[in-house]
Amino acid sequence: MPSITVLCGGVGAARFLAGLMQVVDHSSITAIVNTGDDTELHGLSISPDLDTITYTLANAIDPERGWGLAGETWHSLEALERYEAVRPEGSAAATRWFGLGDRDLATHMYRTQRLREGASLSQATAEITRAWGLGLKLLPMTDDRVRTEVTTASHGRLAFQEYFVRHRHALTVTQVDFVGADTARVPKAVTDALDTADIVVIAPSNPLVSIGPLLALQRLAGALARARSRTVAISPIVGGQAIKGPAATMLADAGIEPSAAGIAAVYAPWASTLVVDTVDGGLTTAIESYGIRCVVTDTVMGSPARAAALAASVCAAIR
Amino acid sequence: MPSITVLCGGVGAARFLAGLMQVVDHSSITAIVNTGDDTELHGLSISPDLDTITYTLANAIDPERGWGLAGETWHSLEALERYEAVRPEGSAAATRWFGLGDRDLATHMYRTQRLREGASLSQATAEITRAWGLGLKLLPMTDDRVRTEVTTASHGRLAFQEYFVRHRHALTVTQVDFVGADTARVPKAVTDALDTADIVVIAPSNPLVSIGPLLALQRLAGALARARSRTVAISPIVGGQAIKGPAATMLADAGIEPSAAGIAAVYAPWASTLVVDTVDGGLTTAIESYGIRCVVTDTVMGSPARAAALAASVCAAIR
Secondary structure (H helix, E strand, O other), X not given: OOOEEEEEOOHHHHHHHHHXXXXXXXXXXXXEEOOOOOEEEOOEEXXXXXXXXHHHHOOOEOOOOXXXXXXXXXXXXXHHHHHHOOOXXXXXXXXXXXXXXXXXXXXXXXXXXXXXXXXXXXXXXXXXXXXXXXXXXXXXXXXXXXXXXXXXXXXXXXEHHHHHHHOOOOOOEEEEEEEOOOOOOOOHHHHHHHHHOOEEEEOOXXXXXXXXXXXXXXXXXXXXXXOHHHEEEEOOEEOOEEOOOOHHHHHHHOOOOOOHHHHHHXXXXXXXXEEEEHHHHHHHHHHHOOOOEEEEEOOOOOOHHHHHHHHHHHHHHHO | OOOEXXXXXXXXXXXXXXXXXXXXXXXHEEEEEOOOOOEEEOOXXXXXXXXXXXXXXXXXXXXXXXXXXXXXXXXXXXXXXXXXXXXXXXXOOXXXXXXXXXXXXXXXXXXXXXXXXXXXXXXXXXXXXXXXXXXXXXXXXXXXXXXXXXXXXXXXXXXXXXXXXXXXXXXXXXEEEEEOOOOOOOOHHHHHHHHHOOEEEEOOOOOOOOOHHHHOOHHHHHHHHHOHHHEEEEOOEXXXXXXXXXXXXXXXXXXXXXOHHHHHHHHOOOOOEEEEEHHHHHXXXXXXXXXXXXXXXXXXXXXXXXXHHHHHHHHXXXX
16 A cells, blocks of 8 residues: 655645545555644634644535534634624734634634643644544644735735635735745654655645645755655646635736646646646646646546545556 | 722622622722632633623623523533543543533633733733623732642642532642732732722632632732721621532631631731621621621622622621
8 A cells, every 4th residue: 555645735635635535545644734824813723724624534524614514503703792892903803704613613722722731733633633533644734833924915914814714815916925934843754754655645725825835844845856756736727717715816816827737837846747637638738848747637526436536546647 | 989899709709799789880899809710721711700700790690500601502612522532641621520611612712812912811801891791890810820729638739620610629628829929910900999999898709719819919918908997808608608619618627617707717807897697696796806897787699689788788887
């Protein structure tokens, strides 16, 4: 059984991992997860990508919303509304735009307590994934604080969740920064997972704000560069559109063609193979002109079976 | 209208304040509240006495339990159970014994966030009481960390909530410590409230673990000593029993007679008048032998009307 390390953002990565878990042994999978989206709200430490992956793989995610837990209630958040009237200027209020369900809060409370007790985010994450009965390894890209900030044309510089959730990513992004990435340490487990994996996968996540933070970590980027011949990326752009989220617009705003060929340009330094959707089969020559091999298959994970088929194709692309 | 400052623990103080608010202008009342019971659970900063008073005065307390909010749900706490199985040794788990309802959590989340943002507990408390529409001033005894710890015959030294909630105060206490009290600063608003009040009231709270932490703060004790002629204490012991909680047992374990006379011995240095219940009218001479005047009235606050009548008697005792 080959060992597989997957670089992950949130929803797209979670769906891919769910497919992968159908076709390989769970203990052979390591997911290295973006923490640039992490935030502190209401005194709690929140790791959206880690939780989206955990809840998805545990079959506990709300399928309609795509985030948070199914069957959730919102009593705590509703009760917090009372305090919005007295909150002084300068205090960060996210009550009205960042959904935190009562059961979801338990995850953030556990994580927050463990971090306060001196545990690393890696330790807390290992405990949380074990609590959900998951057999794969979920590794935060770093245990240090890295925060993605986007500069927008209309609203200036924003914390990632302000841009993504509060403004529903409907703003033109002129710059993306990963604050803290230059000094954040990369855990040895992360570089080991890249150095020893038979297959490295860059999940179909937003290359700029989901995979970007991982690439901004020097030692992680170094390990990924060493693994290039074993690395396959999955294009998050299908027919010029992102399956979910603002990737296409953000790429265009960054001067990158929002197409599978643009993705090839972005990932050619990191991956030796790019998996693109059948609708983009015509781009094969354009893609391979960047020095990256192109594999064409069905990449839209509309069902567990299609996610499993994609995972199998991705593994086969390297083996 | 006289200004009234009340030294407070939790439930008994809350009921007295509710009575007081029926007979005097709310803006003339300042409550100085014990924070030795405060704790951190699940990453959240919890102030049980402040919250019991706030919820009681806002008519939001659960009347059956005597703590927390009426009509509460428990989804977050139930969801936290999942993590108990993976919690490593040394991590503090209170899930199973410290009740935190979903709506109550909102208060702790707001407080925790404000403290993280650099607000003092006094500021956060002022915001929270304003959010509940309360017109009195609620002042934590200190903005610094003081933690009541009890040494027990059977279980060694315990944090207060471990003793009080987890072990349901059914342990013999051999010593009480207020960790941090020697260096904790007393806000000027607290000493001012004692220096300027027409009437100072020591609420019918546990003298050892509810009022004790306040007396352990040197500047607060100094201001209270200066106010002795204006200070009236209400005995929390009625007919040799505490209305609620372990006060009688704790007094006995500390070598103090668990009676209104024992209370007189404890409070004589601080108060010029002690209000005791009619059932203890026979102790008047014994009480006054400690150099404290004795006022006999109905002190059992079985209804709002009786609480109001007690408050009126207490005010009259000084005026």
